[in-house]
């Protein structure tokens with residue numbers, strides 16, 4: 001009965017909830033770019049103000065100064081802690097989310113302004129609409145609805161919202177460690193809504209994430225960019241060196257060629273292989289969503305395993321390279337290649353870094369260029385796998401079945417949320433990912449969106465989950 005009342009109240013408030021998301025998307029809280037850093041602070045303040053309206057006690061924990069790769073320093077956004085309810089007879093849920101977003105520029109190929117929320121055909125387009133502002137606000141919508149209906153929230157809720165997740169969650173682990181006894185000691189479960197369904201129709205609960213190790217490869221020589229017609233043929237060109245190196249990291253199918261990496265991966269067991277049988281996943285729809293005719297592997301299980309349980313290496317960009325329209329004939333003086341490896345059990349970031357740096361140095365020696373070379377490990381995060389047979393997951397599954405009328409799949413996810421394992425280790429309790437967005441939300445990409453359906457039903461799902469926690 002309580003759930004039906006909540007669901008109908010959420011439907012009535014749909015427009016208002018969309019307006020709330022609009023306000024958040026219009027704050028361009030890009031953590032990676034210094035020019036936007038103040039917007040992450042503004043987004044944190046905005047969130048705190050909205051939480052306080054619900055009676056959530058908030059405080060901002062200072063996170064110190066970031067040493068940027070270019071040698072500059074920048075104040076880190078504070079971590080926002082919140083606390084709703086202090087009833088000793090109730091258990092305590094910890095909710096985590098992030099308030100920062102990936103960079104976005106209309107010139108990257110967006111059809112609409114990335115920092116405006118634009119509704120088209122039931123889809124809410126805008127940077128952060130799905131990753132992760134929509135889910136963060138869905139928590140607030142769910143709590144507000146229960147409060148408006150005087151329906152008791154059966155648990156105390158604690159919140160950790162950060163503003164650096166898209167840039168490696170700098171400083172967060174240390175702050176959580178420092179507040180372990182005072183803030184995390186009574187946490188019974190952690191729930192994170194910051195990933196996506198495997199398809200477009202069926203909800204899922206997620207029990208695994210890949211980790212991430214990020215690198216820069218810096219090559220430089222002349223004091224400034226040079227005319228390629230005037231100087232070409234006499235200069236060892238940094239860009240040519242870099243492209244040569246980057247091309248040696250993977251083969252055509254994406255297999256990682258870095259010595260020793262594949263040997264670190266946990267072997268596939270029969271039991272694990274069987275899990276993939278039960279999962280609903282349409283390879284053809286997946287190809288259509290990403291707009292390709294051919295994948296490196298075509299079999300459903302192999303596609304999922306390559307996304308979830310094997311490491312992958314991606315090259316993200318080259319700083320310093322000419323990338324505008326037209327034909328500039330320049331020899332870039334300094335180029336920095338950016339790449340990352342999604343790491344999986346049993347890979348450790350320290351081991352991975354050592355192997356990658358050694359391999360890059362080996363390639364550089366082989367290249368024989370006189371230019372200046374540096375291989376720099378940036379941030380890293382560990383992979384995470386949890387027990388989905390835990391009663392916490394069963395409560396999540398009951399909630400999702402109530403909202404969507406279907407039992408969820410239990411999935412892993414190829415992306416990374418570095419703090420997930422930290423919560424599991426520091427609380428010693430179950431951590432679960434409960435995504436609300438669809439597989440084609442295009443997080444990190446052009447035209448990121450969340451469907452109105454997913455945002456509104458997702459708000460119901462989080463409320464239903466809060467109700468279900470009473471029955472664990």
Ligand SMILES: NCC(=O)N[C@@H](Cc1c[nH]cn1)C(=O)O
Pocket residue numbers: 131132165166167168194195212214414415416417418443
């Ligand atoms: N929704 C989670 C997510 O997108 N996480 C990022 C984390 C990250 C780490 N460094 C840069 N981003 C991801 O890319 O998986």
Ligand SMILES: [Zn+2]
Pocket residue numbers: 098131132165194
């Ligand atoms: Zn995210």
Ligand SMILES: [Zn+2]
Pocket residue numbers: 102131166443444
């Ligand atoms: Zn993200």
